[in-house]
Amino acid sequence: MALALALLGFLLCNTFLPSSASSDSFLQCLSSMMPSQLVYQQSSSSFISVLESSVQNPKFITNTTVRPLCIITASDVSHVQAAVRCGRWNGVRLRVRSGGHDYEGLSYRSVQPEVFAVLDLAKLIGVHLNPGEGSAWVDAGSTLGELYYTVGTTNPGFLFPAGACATVGVSGFISGGGIGLMMRKYGVGGDNVLDVKIVNANGNVLDRDAMGEDLFWAIRGGGGESFGVVVAWRLKLSKVPPIVTVVNILKTMEQGVADLLAKWETTILSPSLIPDLTIRVVLQERHAFFQTLFLGRCSDLLNTVRNVFPELGMTAADCNEMNWLRAMAFIYFGNTNTPVEALLNRTKNVGNHYFKSKSDYVRRAVGKAGWESLYQQWLSQNGNGQMILEPHGAMVGGANTNTTSPYPHRRGVLFNIQYGSNWCCDANGTMAAAALGWLKGLYGFMEPFVTSNPREAFANYRDLELGQNVVGRDGVSSYWNGRVWAEKYFMGNYRRLAAVKAMVDPSDYFRNEQSIPPLPKS
Incomplete structure (x- = not known):
């Protein structure tokens, strides 16, 4: 544990500081580090269709929406690393999107005017497991439907306890905690993570051993987008009866x-x-x-x-x-005749x-x-x-x-x-x-x-009416203002989450209107 914290401290002492370079420099940086066809600028004829590709609520795709400088459709972990590094070097923030069920659309829009890019993980998909094994590595862009289908067909007799909606992204589901129909038996989604790979604010890939248990704890329900970009989860699979x-x-x-x-x-x-x-x-x-x-x-x-x-x-x-597997399809589609392959749609x-x-x-x-x-x-x-x-x-x-x-x-x-x-x-x-x-x-x-003091709320049902971050003159979100909304989502865990944020992303690079702010030093 101490070694992991020391390693994180070393990494943070060698961070790339955002520069005052223009948006053009950010785009040039991307073009030098990944295939150009993966980056969709606003001038691209496909920009709108890619932006809307996983939007679940059309109220956020109007002409008044603050739109991204570009959309980065990463298909490899190296592309995620490049996006983070180019963003840090050039002062362009990232909004990270997997399934697109974000209720306030913060994974692809900004409420206040700012220069940002969308890092879309929809191409970073795959569920990797062996028959009979009780775990699976799942790429962050995969949906619950894809996870269910692969587990149910490759590893029958096992399940992962998640939600009823097949198009929800696995990464977003776990990052907010993850409740569902099987949690009374197996716990919430975040309780069933064995390992993870995350790209931190320096663009480095860390696994559980390298990141330490504090960060590993935080990203499994504390709003994972606040701490980095998760690129893969190793999930615990549980045995399920044949019927x-x-x-x-x-x-x-x-x-x-x-x-x-x-x-x-x-x-x-x-x-x-x-x-x-x-x-x-x-x-x-x-x-x-x-x-x-x-x-x-x-x-x-x-x-x-x-x-x-x-x-x-x-x-x-x-x-x-x-x-x-058929039960998951039935619950989602409401029809016993719907083939399980429909979960892949x-x-x-x-x-x-x-x-x-x-x-x-x-x-x-x-x-x-x-x-x-x-x-x-x-x-x-x-x-x-x-x-x-x-x-x-x-x-x-x-x-x-x-x-x-x-x-x-x-x-x-x-x-x-x-x-x-x-x-x-x-x-x-x-x-x-x-x-x-x-x-x-x-x-x-x-x-x-309902509950009071605080009136509890679920982070995965994000609600900006509960409050929004206030950014100080130092360019960092206020921990004290964040309490207004964050203690409703996270209650007594908010301070610990903010302490982890201060350890791994003190400059608050991974930020949105309801991201975890860093805990102040005093």
């Missing part, structure tokens, strides 16, 4: 959905609810969609649910038994639908009356609004949890809430105002039911 069961049950207000939600939330941390069972809930309009994933056969699932949640009325006819089809998301954590039951009011006053008034409830407990935050990553929302958390509101066809018009006003009202309504 798992997926059940989708829709209930309405008329069917007593408030009663069902009240019972659901009181069973989340019950000792009788085994980690093999996850029931997450999607709320929309007058409905609740109970989505169940059970790591076992239907018969065992029914026995468990009849004991802890008989009110749901689950029957054998509701069960879909399949292997884990990275094509985006967002159209003109814009959205805004927020998040919360719940540590005490909302209760029947609360759920009834929520439906009557808010959900039933907007068919385009949605809430997703992700159950915690067990390996995420149970009594025996071994907390190995910065994801802080653990012991005592019942569930996470993701709020969403979407609208069509204009980014800032009348429909946008109505949708955003509804979301603001819903978020305000939920305040008495």
Whole structure:
């Protein structure tokens, strides 16, 4: 550990200081260090199509968006190193993009005018593993769908616990902590990382041994883009039964959905609810969609649910038994006939639908009356609004949890809430105002039911309304101003994350509106 810290200290004493050279010098530097066809300048006819290639929210690709000087489509680690070094030498910052699901678009845009480039990792893809082995090296541009497909076809009997959306980038998922349907059994994504390769602020590639345990801890849920550019993850794979069961049950207000939600939330941390069972809930309009994933056969699932949640009325006819890979495809696409190869599709089809998301954590039951009011006053008034409830407990935050990553929302958390509101066809018009006003009202309504001091939020559901960094005269983000938003994402881990930032990137080169600031020396 001491040796690793000493090595980092040596590297930081030999950093390349940003110069006052022009943007042209940055572009010339890139052209001398990588193939020119990998760099798309604003004058390129393909610039817009490449910029929009993985954008999930079209509200951030309007004419008012602060756009990058260029897009670097790295296909090799050496290209990432070159981008970092050229950026440091010439005073051009990098925004790093993998899957493109960044809810505020900070991986490809800047809120304030500045000169920056996008480092797009979509070509840096690959999942490398051997049959029967319990780990895999995954390149940072890979998606969860690509990871699922390769593990499920090459190494059946193993899984990686991640999210339901196949087009999410593996790197972004892990960098924010990573919650999903299997975390009650296996922990969050950041808990399942064995090794990593990162390009630091000097353009050097470090593995776990070279970077030391502090940085290794930080990048697995503390906002990895704050500390460097991860180019590959070595992930722990866990064994999974040959057959798992997926059940989708829709209930309405008329069917007593408030009663069902009240019972659901009181069973989340019950000792009788085994980690093999996850029931997450999607709320929309007058409905609740109970989505169940059970790591076992239907018969065992029914026995468990009849004991802890008989009110749901689950029957054998509701069960879909399949292997884990098919289950991931079914959960994402909602169709048992969709081939698993569809998980490899990275094509985006967002159209003109814009959205805004927020998040919360719940540590005490909302209760029947609360759920009834929520439906009557808010959900039933907007068919385009949605809430997703992700159950915690067990390996995420149970009594025996071994907390190995910065994801802080653990012991005592019942569930996470993701709020969403979407609208069509204009980014800032009348429909946008109505949708955003509804979301603001819903978020305000939920305040008495969720955590406080701080009101916890999930880093992977990035929300600039929680606050933004303030850059001082020294060109470094303020640690004290950062507390406004960062303690909601990271809670008591924020100071430790800032200390790591000060150690590995004291000049704050890897910076955006919600990156971790360096901890001041005094």
